[in-house]
Every structure is written in C-alpha cells, then in structure tokens.
Amino acid sequence: MTKTIVEKLADFTAATTFDRLPPGVVTECKRILLDSIGCALAGIDFQKGRAGRDFAKMMGAGTDDASIIGDAVRVSIPAAAFANAELINTMDMDAVTVPGHVAPAVLSTVMAVGEAKSSTGKEIIEAVAIGHEIGNRLGRAVDNLRDTRHGESTPPAVFGYTNPIFGAAASIARMRGQSPVTIANALGIAACISPVNSMMSWIYHAPATTIKYTLKGSLALQAVTAAFMAEYGHRGDLQVLDDAEYGYRRFIGSTKWEPQHIVNNLGVDWRFPAETSYKPYPHCRVFNALLDCVISIVENHDIQPHEIDGIKVYVEGFAEKPVWVNREIADVHDAQFSMYHGIAVAAHRLRPGKAWLEPELIHSPSVMKLMAKVTSEPHPDYVKLLTGNAASRPARVQLMARGRTFIEEKRYPKGSPSPDPDTFMTDEELIAKFTHNAQGTLSGTVIQEVVEALMGLEHVGNWRSVMKLACRQR
CATH class of the missing domain: 1.10.4100.10 (2-methylcitrate dehydratase PrpD)
Known part of the structure; x- marks a missing residue:
C-alpha cells in the first residue's frame, strides 16, 4: 500500500x-x-x-x-x-x-x-x-x-x-x-x-x-x-x-x-x-537591501543625517503595502516595519541591533525629520531579476546631499546565499552579531562560552548546560 x-x-x-x-x-x-x-x-x-x-x-x-x-x-x-x-x-x-x-x-x-x-x-x-x-x-x-x-x-x-x-x-x-x-x-x-x-x-x-x-x-x-x-x-x-x-x-x-x-x-x-538567509537588521527582509545601500552611501562619503535633502528608493513592488510604507510611528513595532523609518535610522550610522529600536532613537527629531524626506516607488526590473534568481531582492537608492545625488544598487541583501559571495554571512560575522545582541544580558565571558558551545554543539553531552549559560544574567 x-x-x-x-x-x-x-x-x-x-x-x-x-x-x-x-x-x-x-x-x-x-x-x-x-x-x-x-x-x-x-x-x-x-x-x-x-x-x-x-x-x-x-x-x-x-x-x-x-x-x-x-x-x-x-x-x-x-x-x-x-x-x-x-x-x-x-x-x-x-x-x-x-x-x-x-x-x-x-x-x-x-x-x-x-x-x-x-x-x-x-x-x-x-x-x-x-x-x-x-x-x-x-x-x-x-x-x-x-x-x-x-x-x-x-x-x-x-x-x-x-x-x-x-x-x-x-x-x-x-x-x-x-x-x-x-x-x-x-x-x-x-x-x-x-x-x-x-x-x-x-x-x-x-x-x-x-x-x-x-x-x-x-x-x-x-x-x-x-x-x-x-x-x-x-x-x-x-x-x-x-x-x-x-x-x-x-x-x-x-x-x-x-x-x-x-x-x-x-x-x-x-x-x-x-x-537560509540571516538578517543584519531588526527590520523586515523585504527592504534589507535598501538598508545595505543607504549605509554604504553614508559611510563611504561620510554623510551626516542633517546633510541629507532627500532619499528616493526603488524596492520590489510588493513592498509598497500599508505596513511597510507607514509613517505613523507610535511605538517600536511601527518603527520596526516602516520602510521609511528604517531607512532614516540606517542613515544615522548606528550599529544594527536593539539600539535601532530604542524609544529614544525611533522618536528622535533627527530620525523623524529624515523619515519625512524618504520616498519610494517599485523597482522597474524587480520581476525580471527575481525570475533570474530567487534570492534577488532588487534595491536602488538615490540619496541627495551636498548638491549631489549619490546612487547605490544591490540585487542581493547581505546575509543571503547568492551568486555574490560577499552577501554570505560568515561564521565570524554571525558570531559578531550574536555577541552584539547578547551584550547587556550576558557577561563577556558567558557570551564566549555560549559561542564555543553552540559552534561545537556535536561535542556537547547535555543541552541543559547550554541553556544554563544562555540564562545566566549579568
């Protein structure tokens, strides 16, 4: 049968x-x-x-x-x-x-x-x-x-x-x-x-x-x-x-x-x-490549938030939905899924992590003012590029500052396994992300012990020992 x-x-x-x-x-x-x-x-x-x-x-x-x-x-x-x-x-x-x-x-x-x-x-x-x-x-x-x-x-x-x-x-x-x-x-x-x-x-x-x-x-x-x-x-x-x-x-x-x-x-x-894709940012994957582009522009050209006159982004068409284009930021969850707010935060050059969602930052005048300068429209080649490779999340950013327009484009966001080897998140990068996320909850010594236990997990005799570490607060 x-x-x-x-x-x-x-x-x-x-x-x-x-x-x-x-x-x-x-x-x-x-x-x-x-x-x-x-x-x-x-x-x-x-x-x-x-x-x-x-x-x-x-x-x-x-x-x-x-x-x-x-x-x-x-x-x-x-x-x-x-x-x-x-x-x-x-x-x-x-x-x-x-x-x-x-x-x-x-x-x-x-x-x-x-x-x-x-x-x-x-x-x-x-x-x-x-x-x-x-x-x-x-x-x-x-x-x-x-x-x-x-x-x-x-x-x-x-x-x-x-x-x-x-x-x-x-x-x-x-x-x-x-x-x-x-x-x-x-x-x-x-x-x-x-x-x-x-x-x-x-x-x-x-x-x-x-x-x-x-x-x-x-x-x-x-x-x-x-x-x-x-x-x-x-x-x-x-x-x-x-x-x-x-x-x-x-x-x-x-x-x-x-x-x-x-x-x-x-x-x-x-x-x-x-x-399997890993996310560098505490934001929806649908616009992670845009954040990659914004960060690349402001870091490579040392652009400060107050210098920015406007940011135009081109994103996959499906991202133009109410939850992602919302500008009414009442709390952390609104900020987390607003494409415009996330782009404004990225331009402030803070290391991605929980700091991106702290109330003091998400409601700061600088972030809110810059968010109002962000606009979007669908990427014209989204479907074509997606059909060519399922890992595609086409993104294009035009950032206006200092009387110039700075342009950055990416097809694959950081963290994705893709034809571009630079997008793969290495073990070292994942460990750095874990360390940053665990700081403030676990001590430095315990963080290292957790990393060693998990990366060598096949040699661990009892999972309880790992969870005991992950629950050991400062």
Missing part, C-alpha cells in the same frame, strides 16, 4: 540520525541556533518579548522542565516553547528560509524538549535539521509572497508562516523517540490545529499589530500539543497532505499545491541550508 505524504515525512523523521547528516547541514543547524538565541537575548526587554515571558510564567509556573532564554525562571515545556518562540522573533532579526520565519517555531520547541530530556548536542542538531527541512519543503509546496506569473508579481490572497508547525512537531517527536506511526499522527494533528495564515491582513493594515504575521508562541505551543497528543494516543489525519480538495491546502488558504516539493529526494537532498 502506497504511503501518504504524512507517513513519508514520519519515516524521514524517524530515520534521520546525526551520522546521516551532510556536514553542511550540521554546520547550518549550529549557525541557526547561534543566531536565533542571540536574537532572543536582544529582544528580552522589548514589549513583545516581555509579553511572551510573562504569559509563559503564568502558564508554566511551578515546574522546572525548561528555561526561558535570558531569564532565571524555569517553566514547563509548553511555556518555554511559547516564550522562546516569541523572543526569537521579537526583533524580526531572526533567520529566514522558505517560506519565512521557520526558526522560532522549530528551535523553541527543540530547546524546551531537549532541556527536559537532557538531550545531547547531536540530538539537538538532528531535530533542528528535521524541523527546518520539513518547514522548507512545506513552504515550497504552497503559495509564496514572491511568486510570479507571465512576467508579473502574483502575491496570494491568503498567506502566512504557519506551516513550520509540521517541522516543529516532527522535531519534538524525533527527540521523544516516537515511532513512525506516532510521528505520522502528530503531523496529522498538527495540520488540523495549525493557526490561520493571517499575514496578508497584517500587511494591508497599519498600524501593524504586535501579533505580526502570526503569534509565534502560539505556533510553537500548537506543535507541542500535536506531538504530545499523538504520544498520548490521539489519531491524526494521515491523508491531510494528499487531499488537495479538502485537506491542508484548502483550509490553509493556498491556491497552489505542489506536493512533489515535499517528498522528492527527501532525506537525500537537503534544501534548507542553501536557502
């Missing part, structure tokens, strides 16, 4: 071991963990991060299974997964792969379950690899924001980042040592309790909600629910990914369903490492 897609994913999950992972997959898992924990440490004092921690403490008080990053309090597995998913995504500085922010859901659950089970570093790597590969493959099967057709951009009517629930549930199941049958049930349950895809609502409505494109803590919590309910005896829908008419494709709102992306060469061809 032919196995369903869910059963094939379950077999892949159960069969994947550290020894079968290609070296590049192992390396990328460690890089994603390092980057994500750093992003969480940077976000602990911001509104979204605090709310996630407060809710977790209320939900999981009285148990000591797992840790909240950067916090001395220990909570239950579901509570830790919720809080850490929110923390990783608070700064919107975490890594992206297809379809987008996979890491918060996968890593938060892996860290919580791994801590409760005292998993080895190799077991953590296995789970991270499984979760990201399944997340990437599900993302390929459904609609994408950057799909094109007949030379035109064709964004979907419904979109979101909720399908990482499959990878997160599979990761938990693998760490719990579940059988292929139980894993399949967990995945079938995950499909049916997945949060809605609400990203398009978020994009078209300003000011932006702090839920963003989905509540990442809720997504992680639902993955924990699916994996444990299967273990406790619940049965999932094993046909949910095969039935395009009434299954997952229909109720998740996707008009596209290409399931071959899920199963082709599964376990042989690992796709997520080549499609």
